[in-house]
Amino acid sequence: MVAIGYPLHGLLTSDLTVTTGIISSLAGLHNDTRFLQISAPVQPGNSGGPLHDGSGNIVGVVSAKLDALRVVKATGDIPQNINFAIKIGALRDFLDNSAVPYETANSGEEMKTADIASSARTYTMLISCTRASRAASKVIAWIGRSMVVCRHEAS
Numbered sequence: 001m002v003a004i005g006y007p008l009h010g011l012l013t014s015d016l017t018v019t020t021g022i023i024s025s026l027a028g029l030h031n032d033t034r035f036l037q038i039s040a041p042v043q044p045g046n047s048g049g050p051l052h053d054g055s056g057n058i059v060g061v062v063s064a065k066l067d068a069l070r071v072v073k074a075t076g077d078i079p080q081n082i083n084f085a086i087k088i089g090a091l092r093d094f095l096d097n098s099a100v101p102y103e104t105a106n107s108g109e110e111m112k113t114a115d116i117a118s119s120a121r122t123y124t125m126l127i128s129c130t131r132a133s134r135a136a137s138k139v140i141a142w143i144g145r146s147m148v149v150c151r152h153e154a155s
Helices: 068-075 088-097 113-120
Strands: 002-005 017-020 023-025 035-038 050-052 058-065 083-087 136-143 146-153
Touching: 002 113, 017 113, 035 058, 050 113, 058 088, 083 088
Parallel strands: none
Antiparallel strands: 002 017, 002 050, 023 035, 035 083, 050 058, 058 083, 136 146
16 A cells, blocks of 8 residues: 655655555454555555555545554554544545536556656645634645545644
8 A cells, every 4th residue: 555645744754655555454443344454554645545456546545544643542552553434435435525626547557656746636626724713624626636634633
């Protein structure tokens, strides 16, 4: 799996970043089957970025990471590489219900990670959300082949 995004934008690079990993589980927290558990390292800013298979097809959208501090407080153990992506089926349902056209593809030849990243660069962009109020805001936008979900909670 190849995760693409803009982690910790403003602190780290402003350029697109690439991480790799595996699908660790076909369900998310509490056996939520809308999600995949992935081992690709992600940070705030990866959310909304595409998750690709080895052929470069989008198979999910990075959505969250396990709250390590909460897990440490509850278990005394530091979790490692427990992150989540929305499965392609849930994305298709969303796109179908929103009347957004998309293309499907079968897995083909394995691509190099650099080639997947190069392709993703053409349809993945940073969206930075800000809001003056204390309420949390969500913006969902469809950009090319990639769905971007941005969440900002003002302090």
